[in-house]
Amino acid sequence: MTTISIPRGKYHIWTVGCQMNQADSQRIQTMLDELGWEEASMEQANLVVLNTCSVRQAPEEKAHNLLAQLKRAKNERSDLLVALMGCMIGNQKTIDALGKRYPHIDLFMKVEHADILPRFLEERWTPISGAGCLDIEFMPDASDDTVEEIPVSPMVPTFATSTNRAGKRTVLPMAITPKPGERVAHYPTKIEPAKASPAAWLPIVLGCNKVCTYCIVPYRRGRERSRPMDELMIEARSLVNKGAKELTLLGQTVEAYGLDLPDQPDLADLMTNLSEIEGLARIRFMTSYPRHMTDSMIERMAHLPKVCEHLNIPVQSGDDVMLKRMKRGYSLDEYIERIERVRALWPNITLSTDIIVGFCGETEEEFQHTLDLLEKIRFDVVHVAAYSVRPGTVAARWEDDVPLAEKKRRLHAVEEVQGKIAFELNQSYVGKVEEVMVEDTNTTHGRKQLKGRNRANKLVFCPEPDSATSEGQRAIQPGDFVQVRIERATAWSLQGEAVVL
Ligand code: SAM
Numbered sequence: 091m092t093t094i095s096i097p098r099g100k101y102h103i104w105t106v107g108c109q110m111n112q113a114d115s116q117r118i119q120t121m122l123d124e125l126g127w128e129e130a131s132m133e134q135a136n137l138v139v140l141n142t143c144s145v146r147q148a149p150e151e152k153a154h155n156l157l158a159q160l161k162r163a164k165n166e167r168s169d170l171l172v173a174l175m176g177c178m179i180g181n182q183k184t185i186d187a188l189g190k191r192y193p194h195i196d197l198f199m200k201v202e203h204a205d206i207l208p209r210f211l212e213e214r215w216t217p218i219s220g221a222g223c224l225d226i227e228f229m230p231d232a233s234d235d236t237v238e239e240i241p242v243s244p245m246v247p248t249f250a251t252s253t254n255r256a257g258k259r260t261v262l263p264m265a266i267t268p269k270p271g272e273r274v275a276h277y278p279t280k281i282e283p284a285k286a287s288p289a290a291w292l293p294i295v296l297g298c299n300k301v302c303t304y305c306i307v308p309y310r311r312g313r314e315r316s317r318p319m320d321e322l323m324i325e326a327r328s329l330v331n332k333g334a335k336e337l338t339l340l341g342q343t344v345e346a347y348g349l350d351l352p353d354q355p356d357l358a359d360l361m362t363n364l365s366e367i368e369g370l371a372r373i374r375f376m377t378s379y380p381r382h383m384t385d386s387m388i389e390r391m392a393h394l395p396k397v398c399e400h401l402n403i404p405v406q407s408g409d410d411v412m413l414k415r416m417k418r419g420y421s422l423d424e425y426i427e428r429i430e431r432v433r434a435l436w437p438n439i440t441l442s443t444d445i446i447v448g449f450c451g452e453t454e455e456e457f458q459h460t461l462d463l464l465e466k467i468r469f470d471v472v473h474v475a476a477y478s479v480r481p482g483t484v485a486a487r488w489e490d491d492v493p494l495a496e497k498k499r500r501l502h503a504v505e506e507v508q509g510k511i512a513f514e515l516n517q518s519y520v521g522k523v524e525e526v527m528v529e530d531t532n533t534t535h536g537r538k539q540l541k542g543r544n545r546a547n548k549l550v551f552c553p554e555p556d557s558a559t560s561e562g563q564r565a566i567q568p569g570d571f572v573q574v575r576i577e578r579a580t581a582w583s584l585q586g587e588a589v590v591l
Contacts, residue, residue: 098126099136099169099215106152107143109376110340111176113291114201115141118175121207136169136215142176144306147478153178157192164194171214173197175204177310180482184310202296288569289529289543290334292326293317294360295341300379302406303417303484304449304477307342314343316351319360326364335569336372336398336527337364344375345382358390365396371571372527372545376402377444380420380428385435392436400470400547401432404444408463409456412449417484422463429467440546442471445504448497449477450488457500464507470515470546472508476501509581516579519548523589526550528570540566540588548584550574555588 101122105115118139119129132138140156143149153174160172172195179185185198197210297312298305326337339360341347348355361373373396380403391397407413410422420428432439445460464472476497479490492500524544531540531554538554552574554566566572576586 099128099211100130100134101127101137101139102130102132102135103139103141104132104156105141105176106149107141107145107176109291109338110293111141111143113293113340114175114204115139116291117201118204118207121204125208125211127211133163137171137173137211139173139175142174142178144177144310144480146475147480150178157195161192161194169215171196171211173199173210175199175201177306180310184482286329286332286334287529288334288527289336289338290329291340292322292329292337293340294322294357295344295347298342299346300343300419301417301484303415304446304480306480306483309482311342314341314346314350316347316349318351319348319355319363322360323363323367326370327367330367330369333569335370335571336374337370339364339373339375341375342377343379343382344377345379345384345387356387358387358394361391361394361397365394371396373397374400374547378403380425383428383432385431388432388435392439398545398547399436399439400442400545401436401439402442402444403429403432405463406444406446407449407452407456408460409452412452412456412459415451415485416446416449422459426463426467438546440470440548441467442473442547443467443469445472445474446477447474447500447504448492450485450490450492452477452492452500457503461503461507464504464511468511468515469508470512470548472504474501474504474508512581513579516548516581516584519576519584520579521576523573523575524548524550524584524586526552526572526574528566528568528572530568531566538566540572542572544574544584549582550576550584550586552586552588555590 103115103119103122105111118141122137123129127137138160140153142153157172157174160170164170164172172192174188174195174197178188179198179200188198189195196214197206199206199210294317296315296317298308299314301308329337339347339357345357347357347360357375361375364370364373373394375397378401383403392399405425406416406418408422413420413422413425429441432441445464447457447460476494477490477492479486526540526542526544528540528542530542531538533539540552540554542550544550552572555572572588573590574584574586575589576584578585
């Protein structure tokens with residue numbers, strides 16, 4: 091008797107949005123790989139998973155376009171399943187509305203409930219027979235003529251069906267959502283990513299407790315849930331064993347880590363424990379929220395050599411009236427005081443922030459205050475977005491009164507001011523030697539180029555050093571650390587030559 095493993099269906103995962111979504115997709119991929127499914131293009135896949143983002147209108151529109159395309163594809167193919175996850179999944183009401191609009195969605199799934207996938211596939215994609223799709227645990231030995239051969243027929247997938255009140259057989263979508271008020275702490279750790287890139291993500295807090303008036307995240311991702319420290323340590327060690335050298339700790343307000351855990355460890359406690367992991371060289375974290383950043387937390391993080399000197403701390407606006415309208419929970423003075431404190435306690439820290447322009451009622455003067463703030467703080471990086479209405483949020487009830495053309499003008503004004511500041515700040519690196527972790531390599535004009543980041547999260551490019559190509563030397567790979575002498579700097583990146591110290 092010979093045990094064989096025949097691949098099952100093919101899957102395609104489409105992902106948009108933040109790092110959290112990317113981390114979630116890696117987990118789904120691992121799960122499908124473990125089930126024996128094979129990655130394929132969207133056109134060839136039997137299961138298409140759309141991991142969606144609702145933070146702005148544009149990524150949601152992309153998902154709607156794809157859902158329309160998949161509807162047409164499903165009319166032509168009976169062997170196609172569509173699963174939806176990510177921020178477009180909210181509560182039962184949002185699921186019902188999506189299900190009505192797109193009856194061809196077979197599964198609504200939150201990442202917390204991803205372990206539904208095997209059951210779902212068993213019920214909904216159970217091919218009867220045929221090469222590439224039969225669930226065969228063993229095959230009879232060809233020389234044994236006492237056993238009958240298993241007949242092979244073309245692939246015919248069967249779908250679980252149910253009967254509606256009119257007596258018509260239908261295929262119902264599966265929706266796995268928590269009941270209102272139910273707190274779901276479970277995160278699918280068993281399906282941690284099978285592979286780890288040198289720069290890997292570690293989601294530590296799920297959901298968000300803030301109620302910023304423009305933001306959909308709390309409605310779609312639920313309340314804050316910290317993952318227990320033990321669980322994170324196991325996952326972090328495993329990621330490092332699989333090749334991760336740098337971990338980015340993810341959360342909407344990452345300093346809220348532990349507030350909901352029984353012994354209330356904080357972010358710095360977690361980082362202290364993670365620092366013990368041999369082979370882990372760098373720890374990053376995002377996104378920060380000023381009111382949760384205590385002096386003690388900053389000081390302890392600053393003293394941990396593996397924690398990199400970079401903070402992503404969204405301000406959203408430089409005007410107090412706007413901050414109130416956005417319900418950010420801090421005044422401009424409080425934000426500035428936190429930044430000054432961070433700079434005093436953590437030498438060489440670099441800062442990035444998020445800005446929304448054209449939020450409801452934003453006057454020219456209020457917008458000008460945002461530009462003033464950029465000049466005052468001099469962030470290293472600014473992520474700027476034009477406000478887009480998110481149905482279901484508080485601000486969706488207000489007039490979206492800044493015309494699109496004006497939002498775009500303000501967005502470009504932010505980019506222009508920030509471009510100049512970033513250019514000036516980056517010049518200070520010229521002549522310095524920076525430790526760069528290589529994340530990617532590509533060949534241009536016949537020479538291999540290395541792309542990576544320094545500790546301060548600046549993008550650095552340099553050609554592969556000649557020494558790496560000499561005989562007996564191992565080629566430089568993602569995950570390697572290279573010392574780079576910076577020779578040029580733009581607003582977006584640093585370029586230099588690798589040096590041997
Ligand atoms: N939790 C973080 C925070 O403290 O703001 C970030 C959350 S959100 C996933 C990432 C960014 O998207 C925000 O910082 C904000 O700038 C932007 N954003 C959120 N809602 C938006 C909206 N309705 N329109 C435009 N940009 C938005």
